[in-house]
Amino acid sequence: MKIRHKKLAIIAGALALVGVIAALVLNALNSNIALYVSPTDVLAGKAPQGKAFRIGGLVKTGSVTRAADGLTISFVVTDTEADLPVSYRGILPDLFKEGKGVVAQGRMEGTSRFVASEVLAKHDENYMPPEAAQAVGDAHNRAAQKKAAVEAAGAAVAPAPAPAQY
Template sequence: MKPRSKRLVLVGGGVALLVAAVALVLNAFQQNLVFFHTPTEVVAGKAPSGKTFRIGGLVETGSIRREADGITVRFAVTDTAKTIPVSYRGTLPDLFKEGKGAVVQGRLEADGTFRATEVLAKHDENYMPPEAAHAVEQAHKAGATVAQ
């Protein structure tokens, strides 16, 4: 084989390896991508069915109920316009409270309950995830428009 042919084979092999590596990275990224939706979007059917996603908003006051097993907790997340019931099995963060911001990750069940696998709570008095803050702001604007 001529030196020029050897170089072409090596360059072609290197490009093929690079393309394969990029394809694997993009595939892994796509599988781990989790989208954020508001309760209003979920009720409107804009959330993916059968896939993991996040819901953010406020924990509805008076909605936290602990099951007899001591591990399962039921509560509701609202953006002040719509409310989604959530069921979570596990330990809640210390800062998780009614009326405070939270983001839950999981899947929407056929009965409309959001089965959470992870619960994230705000970290101080002024913090709310940007997506949840935007959702609450949009819901307030929509409510003000309807009230007029």
């Protein structure tokens, strides 16, 4: 074999090795990605089926319940438009409270309950995870648009006031 052919064989082998390594790294990264989905989208069926993903929003006031074992907790995450029941077995972060921001990672159990494997709470009074803040803001905007549409429809249908008779 000529030196030129040996160099080409080494270059081809190195490129094949780099390709295999890149494919393995990308496969590992793809299997560990957890997408963010709002509670509204989850209940609309837009959540990935059979895969882990993240939900976020506010912990609904009055929704936190603890089982007798002390480790199993159930609560409701809301984006002010939709509520999603969540169950979690483990120790919650110290900053986890009702009415505060939370992000939970896990999977859907059936069609209406999210089973979390990890719960993250906000770390100061001004912080809400960007995804959760956007979901809450989007829900507020949709609610305001619905209210404006109802008011506009009501104004168009409302009869004119009768003239005063003296």
